[in-house]
Amino acid sequence: MFYRIVVKILKFLVFIFFDLKVHNSENIDNTEGGLIVCGNHISMIDPVILAVSTKRQIHYMGKKELFDHKILGFLFRKLGAFPVDRQGISLSAIKSSIAVLNEGGVLGIYPEGTRIQTGYDESNAKPGIAMIANKAKAKILPVYIEGPYKFRGKLELYVGEEKDYFENYTEKIKTEEYTQIGKEILKDIYNLKSDGKNNEN
Template structure:
């Protein structure tokens, strides 16, 4: 049994006692192949919750400050996480992302870059779509809902995978990548709100 499986199992036991985790859209999860999992970000526990409910190992792109603590650095690195500098273009993080996807792995990213409370398309980072397109990878939008109060319900909504294959052989500008990243972000929030009419199905 791998270190990841041991930690995931232990975390699952603990977090399912603390929270009532509810998962929607399991049928939308690809069972194999490279994948970029993109989620909104509301709490530090988000990657743990997603790793618990997702059937495959997720290799998370995490803020570099986490790795400044030697114990946390050891733990996260052994779980497959790697650092990213959110303040500037981090070529190392992009290379690590592409390595994960080249090995047909699952890359976990928060497109907004940090925890947010409200939906804003301008928060989408252009590097998200760039990585997906360069790696020829599908994108799985995920929405997490909850306030993380003890014993409260945490809902996870998996949307339908986004296919950017029509862009694989083209050359895109930074603005075009930003627009595609906004499409990803809109799809994430649409998982929860499209039935309420707050966000339409058409991407802008």
């Protein structure tokens, strides 16, 4: 209930401040069970844009510093977010991620780990997302957002289709294979921009 109320308020604010167009939101809305949503990351407002664009609640990882403030930390947790230490391996964050997926929830992750303004670079891909998806037996859905975050700026959110990145793997996956899958995920995210433009023409 708390989440839905906050999202309604945020949706109203987004309507006022931005010109948002969402492509294929049904690709998220019509899914069931555990799902990982992965997107490019250009602004701290990205999670808000995605949250107001889908009917499903998305649980985000957030850098642990955001939870240090008592009030903000309380609000983030009430909204389903949980902290992650970006400087090292955060076992608690991994466990929380898998728990969300095993309970049939949607996990939101930015595979580049931080905000990126320079576009696609496969070296920014991380193996952690693939590992979490494999352990939870969850599919991954890519999303791509573009546009200036300024008053009445035109924002476009492209939503891809959920995909099983492990259907061709029959043996135990090695670390380097997780890294390769991470690169594939990142490529699929950035391809949504060109694919979306082509579909409109």
